[in-house]
Amino acid sequence: MMNRRTLLSSSTAALGLGLTATVIPANLRAQEKLKIGFVYSSLIGDAGWTFMHDEGRLMLEAEFGDAIETAYVESIDGGADAERVVRQFASQGFGLIFGTSFNHMNPMARVAEQFPDVKFEHATGYTQLPNMAIYHVRDYEARYLLGMVAGSMGNSLGVVASYPIPEVVRGINAMTAGARSVNPNFTTKVVWISTWFDPGLERTTADALIDQGVDVLAHFTDSPAVVQAAEDRGKYVVALGAMDQYGPKSHLTAMVYNWGPYYVERTRAVLDGTWASSNTWEGISRDMLTISPLNAAVPADAGAAVTAKQEEMRTGAFHPFAGPVLTNTGEEKVAAGAVADDGMLLSMDFYVEGVEGALPS
Amino acid sequence: MLPRLVLRLQPSALALYGAPVIALIFTLAFGYVLFASIGRDPLAALHAYFIAPVNSTFGLSELLLTALPLALIGLGLAVGFRANIWNIGAEGQLLLGAIGGGSVALALWGEGVPGTFILVCLTGAITGMAWAAIPAFLRIRFNANEILTSLMLIYVADQLLGYLVHGPLKNPQGFGFPESRLFSAEAQMPLLWDGTRLHVGWLLLPVAAVGIWLFLSHTLAGFRMRVGGDAEPAAAYAGFSRPGMIWLSFLLTGGLAGLVGAMEVAGPVGQLLPTISPGYGFAAIIVAFLGRLTPLGVVLAAHLLALILIGGENVQMLGVPSSVAQLFQGVLLVALLASDVLVRFRVVWSTPARRAA
Numbered sequence: 001m002m003n004r005r006t007l008l009s010s011s012t013a014a015l016g017l018g019l020t021a022t023v024i025p026a027n028l029r030a031q032e033k034l035k036i037g038f039v040y041s042s043l044i045g046d047a048g049w050t051f052m053h054d055e056g057r058l059m060l061e062a063e064f065g066d067a068i069e070t071a072y073v074e075s076i077d078g079g080a081d082a083e084r085v086v087r088q089f090a091s092q093g094f095g096l097i098f099g100t101s102f103n104h105m106n107p108m109a110r111v112a113e114q115f116p117d118v119k120f121e122h123a124t125g126y127t128q129l130p131n132m133a134i135y136h137v138r139d140y141e142a143r144y145l146l147g148m149v150a151g152s153m154g155n156s157l158g159v160v161a162s163y164p165i166p167e168v169v170r171g172i173n174a175m176t177a178g179a180r181s182v183n184p185n186f187t188t189k190v191v192w193i194s195t196w197f198d199p200g201l202e203r204t205t206a207d208a209l210i211d212q213g214v215d216v217l218a219h220f221t222d223s224p225a226v227v228q229a230a231e232d233r234g235k236y237v238v239a240l241g242a243m244d245q246y247g248p249k250s251h252l253t254a255m256v257y258n259w260g261p262y263y264v265e266r267t268r269a270v271l272d273g274t275w276a277s278s279n280t281w282e283g284i285s286r287d288m289l290t291i292s293p294l295n296a297a298v299p300a301d302a303g304a305a306v307t308a309k310q311e312e313m314r315t316g317a318f319h320p321f322a323g324p325v326l327t328n329t330g331e332e333k334v335a336a337g338a339v340a341d342d343g344m345l346l347s348m349d350f351y352v353e354g355v356e357g358a359l360p361s
Numbered sequence: 362m363l364p365r366l367v368l369r370l371q372p373s374a375l376a377l378y379g380a381p382v383i384a385l386i387f388t389l390a391f392g393y394v395l396f397a398s399i400g401r402d403p404l405a406a407l408h409a410y411f412i413a414p415v416n417s418t419f420g421l422s423e424l425l426l427t428a429l430p431l432a433l434i435g436l437g438l439a440v441g442f443r444a445n446i447w448n449i450g451a452e453g454q455l456l457l458g459a460i461g462g463g464s465v466a467l468a469l470w471g472e473g474v475p476g477t478f479i480l481v482c483l484t485g486a487i488t489g490m491a492w493a494a495i496p497a498f499l500r501i502r503f504n505a506n507e508i509l510t511s512l513m514l515i516y517v518a519d520q521l522l523g524y525l526v527h528g529p530l531k532n533p534q535g536f537g538f539p540e541s542r543l544f545s546a547e548a549q550m551p552l553l554w555d556g557t558r559l560h561v562g563w564l565l566l567p568v569a570a571v572g573i574w575l576f577l578s579h580t581l582a583g584f585r586m587r588v589g590g591d592a593e594p595a596a597a598y599a600g601f602s603r604p605g606m607i608w609l610s611f612l613l614t615g616g617l618a619g620l621v622g623a624m625e626v627a628g629p630v631g632q633l634l635p636t637i638s639p640g641y642g643f644a645a646i647i648v649a650f651l652g653r654l655t656p657l658g659v660v661l662a663a664h665l666l667a668l669i670l671i672g673g674e675n676v677q678m679l680g681v682p683s684s685v686a687q688l689f690q691g692v693l694l695v696a697l698l699a700s701d702v703l704v705r706f707r708v709v710w711s712t713p714a715r716r717a718a
Contacts, residue, residue, distance in 0.1 A: 043683065073674050074683040078636030080629035083558070084423050085674050091419070092678065102538055103634060126536050163635070164527060166537040194523050194635075347537050360527070 034096060034271060036060065037089035038072035039082065039108075041101030042197055047241045048222035049196070049257075050074070053100045053123075056259030063264050067271065076104070083107035090115040096270050098263070099123065108132060119275050121266060123259075124167070126346075130277050135262060138283030139167065140174035140345070141313050142255040144320035145291050145306050146218065146238040147178025149252050150186075152302035153236050154215025157188040160205045162196050162220045164360050166348045173352040174320045175218055175238070180354050182305065188355045189214055199223040210235055216252070227251055242292035254292040261287050281342070284313045321345065326353045366706040376703040383703070384696035391696075392689050401681055409679055410672035410689070422557035424667050426629060429563055430455070430621040430641040432663035435648035436573050437617040439659050441610030442649055443577065444589040448611055450496060450511030451618040452642025453518035454489040458619025459626045460522055461488025463633040466548035466626070467530055467541055477548040481627045482562070482620055489619015490612045492518065497611035501604045507611075515642070523635050530633055541633035550628040562624040566660070569617065574656040582609065618642060639670075651697055669693060 038057055040050045057070050071094070073085050082104050089097045090111055096119045099108045105125035112120045112132040120132040128134050150157050157179060159172055172190055179186040189212060191205050202221050206229035209217060217237040219226040230237035230250035237247060239254035262280065269275040283289045291310070294303050312318035321340035325333045327350045334340050351359060389407065396406040414420045434451045441448050462485030469477050495514060499505040523539070532542045550560035577583040585601040586609070597603065621641065630637055648666055652658030673686035 037678070071678045071680060073677040076674075078630075078634045079639050080426070080558070080625060081639055081674070083629065084427075084671070087419070088675065088678065091417075103540075103636065106540075106543065106632065125538075163539055165539060194520065349537060 033066070034064075034068045034267070035092075035094040036068055036070045036267065037086075037094040037097045038070065039076050039085055039089075039097070039099045039101070039104055040072055040074045041077040041103065042222060043074050044072075045222070047224055047243045047246075049241070050100065050222070052241055052257040053098075053259055056263040059260030060263050060267055064267060064271070068267065077101060078103040083110055086111045086120075087114075090118045095119060096121070096267060096275075119266075119270055128277060128279055133266070133277045133279070135278075135280040137257055137288045138281060139255060139257070139289060140170045140320050141283040142289050142291050143171040143174035144178035144313075145310055146253060146255055147175035147180075148182050148306050148309060149294065149298060149302065150175065150216040150218070150236070150238050151179030151181070151183035152305075153252060153298065155183065155186055156214045156216070157186070158206070158209030158212070158214030158217050159188060159190045160202055160209070160217065160219040160221055160226050161190050161192050163194060164192055166346055168220050169351070169359065170345060170348045171220065172355060173348065173350075176352055176354040177320060177325075182302070186354055190351075190355065190357060192360060193221070195221065197222040199225040202226050203229050206230065207233070236297075239292075244292065244295075249295075249297070252295045252298055256290050256292050258288055258290055284310060285316065327351060328353050328355050362710050362712060365709045365711060366702065367709050369705055369707055372704050373707065376707075380700035380703045381697060384693070384700040387700075388689075388693040388696050391692050395685065395689060396676075396681065399681070399685060401676075401679060406676050406679060406681055409675040411668065413675050414668055414671040418554075419557055420671075422554055422559040423671060424664060425563060426557075426559050427667035427670060428660075428663040429566055430625060430638075431645050431648045431666055432566055432660050433569055433617045433621050434614065434642060434645035435652060435659040435663055436569050436656060437610075437614030438645055438649040439652065439654040439656065440573060440577065440583075440586060440613055442590070443654050444586040444606045444610060445593065446589075446607055446610045447508045448493065448496070448511050448614050449508050449646065450493070450514050450642070451614055451645055452638060452640065453511070453515035454492045454615040454618035455622035455625075455638055455642045456515070456518040456522050457492035458485035458489035458622030459633065459637050460518075460525060460622075461485050461619065462623025463541065463544075463626045464525075464530065466544040467633070469548060470542055470545050473545070473547060475547055477545075478550050478627050481548055482623050485623020486616045486620040489617070489622060490615040492619070493611040493615020494608075497607050500607055507607070511611075522633070522637070526633050526635050532632075539635050543632045544627060548627055549631060550624060558629045560624070560628045562620075562628060565620070570656045570660050577656070586610070618645075644670075647694060651694065653701070 040053065042050045044050050044054045057072065060068060061070055076082050076085050086097060086108050099122045102124045105122050105127050108120055108122050109127045109129060109132060112129050116131055122132060122134050124136050125134055157175060161168055172188065176188045189209060191209060193201050193205055195201065202223055202225035206217055206226045210233045215235060217226050217230050217235060219240055224243045224246040227237050227239050227243045227247040227250065231247035235250060236252050237250050238252050242254045242256055244251040309318060319339040321334060323334035323338045324336040325340060327333060333350065349359060392407055393403040396403040415424055438448060438451060462481040465484045466477060466481050492514060496507045496510040499510050500507045526539045526541060530541045532540055550562055553559045553561050553563055585596065586606055589596040589601060589606050625637055626633055644666055648659055648662045651662035669690045673690055676686050677683055
């Protein structure tokens with residue numbers, strides 16, 4: 001058995017060895033690789049928003065191998081930390097930096113102005129600079145498909161919603177419109193919980209919605225709690241990010257962000273020297289978005305209709321907000337024959353027909 | 362042979378300064394093994410933790426900037442904790458300061474009033490105090506446990522901030538996102554050091570630290586607070602007013618926390634957001650105890666905590682997961698607090714005498 005003295009001396013030796021063995025090569029290593037930094041707003045976990053961004057980062061590593069090096073910092077959300085982290089990346093020789101949360105926008109813009117040679121990419125925001133591109137996904141396309149699945153499996157949807165921002169309102173409306181396209185009497189109940197991640201609150205909200213009699217659940221939050229609630233209570237759920245491992249019977253399908261192809265494209269552009277600032281808002285047509293395989297409980301004809309609609313969106317033949325679009329108070333927002341323009345989509349502040357209640361103002 | 366703890370009659374001077382050193386050595390050794398065990402270069406990780414954050418002027422300025430809120434709130438908490446008055450809700454008082462200060466900044470947006478930032482800070486301090494007055498009042502009037510009331514008011518403050526940035530204070534040009542406008546230049550804290558984010562608010566730290574040291578060690582009111590904590594019956598017998606102590610400690614901490622909130626939104630953040638503090642109000646509780654409830658100790662502890670906070674971000678850039686970074690931070694804090702046992706107790710190795718049956 002090792003006594004205290006030998007433990008002490010062997011750990012001193014280990015410290016000494018470490019000093020000579022590790023520090024020197026690190027200093028001599030050439031710094032030619034493109035270093036790519038990711039700022040995440042939450043922990044990666046095993047499902048949800050940040051998890052899907054990290055899938056994209058892993059795709060970069062698989063695609064470019066030794067030509068690049070990636071790093072990430074988790075749980076950076078708002079406050080003074082975001083600017084420091086972005087700046088640390090920029091000043092440590094990272095050539096391409098992705099900010100994956102809305103709250104990273106203003107901090108990133110401030111750093112971008114100080115580091116003109118570094119390329120910045122910000123997801124979900126609206127500030128674009130010569131060296132800061134913005135990108136987001138037309139998530140309402142997949143939400144419409146989720147709604148179609150929900151509408152063929154039940155008569156009502158209960159939504160565990162995060163914040164009443166246009167993106168989330170758009171998703172609620174798209175799901176409701178999709179459901180009503182296959183089930184005209186379908187209705188949607190919404191509960192706002194003012195958080196992106198709170199498994200306890202997500203669960204109790206899901207339970208409350210089930211108690212009110214909804215058939216299918218949906219969520220904009222990050223944890224699998226809503227899927228687990230549906231599984232335990234014998235209801236269905238359309239999820240955010242594939243979470244079928246949490247609900248083999250209840251998980252009908254999920255909206256899946258597919259950031260990888262975009263990340264690969266932008267990284268290749270930096271490596272080729274062709275990167276330019278841009279504003280990307282694409283969806284199914286550019287493979288930035290998809291839905292996960294349908295549950296066996298979904299009837300084949302309903303599945304076929306969903307697949308057909310997905311193809312129509314891919315070719316541009318169908319738009320989820322094609323007119324007539326009516327609010328739930330009967331006001332016409334988009335006339336028959338027209339489609340909602342991006343300005344309306346980006347600032348959507350009304351519920352469509354079929355959603356119960358009023359938006360918090 | 363079993364170790365036993367025997368209370369020292371006098372705190373040991375050797376242990377007073379030696380305990381943190383022992384804790385640090387233990388933590389470094391633990392970190393070495395921890396980082397090596399997940400396949401990372403342990404020396405590079407420790408370097409990223411403790412050296413990299415401070416080996417550039419920007420890094421140093423960030424350390425001072427991050428330590429500022431922790432130190433200011435920790436100083437206030439230390440006064441109350443000395444008197445066994447437990448304000449756990451500094452985070453909520455910080456948020457109210459941000460709301461109050463931020464509202465002034467937004468009300469004067471684009472008006473070009475010079476020195477708006479001073480008004481922002483003052484309003485923040487006052488709204489923080491007002492929020493802290495609620496648990497103080499409930500304690501004095503209804504004997505409601507201040508730990509619970511101050512803690513619960515954090516969640517109320519959080520929801521209030523959320524309501525405001527989604528509603529009345531939302532940026533009209535912000536595409537519906539939950540954030541206020543960026544404050545105009547005259548509402549922002551002037552920088553103390555060009556090229557960094559360190560602002561003039563930092564100058565308040567030495568003032569507050571010296572002021573609270575003078576208060577605790579050289580004033581009758583400070584003496585009352587200490588007696589109130591060490592021996593409450595004695596303080597009552599001497600006629601020291603308990604409500605007075607409660608008011609003082611809550612208003613002091615609430616004012617400092619509110620000031621911090623206002624300086625965060627008018628400083629590095631620059632606008633109101635749904636999330637503006639990474640938990641400074643909670644971390645300041647650790648800072649207060651780590652600093653042994655003394656002003657100098659609190660200031661040192663705040664800088665240590667800021668260092669490991671920034672270091673925790675740095676090691677993630679080397680591929681250390683944030684959960685491992687937090688584990689390491691936790692071990693450092695536990696080691697530091699646990700080693701304090703050595704200051705008040707000494708370890709005696711002895712076989713307990715067998716009692717006669």
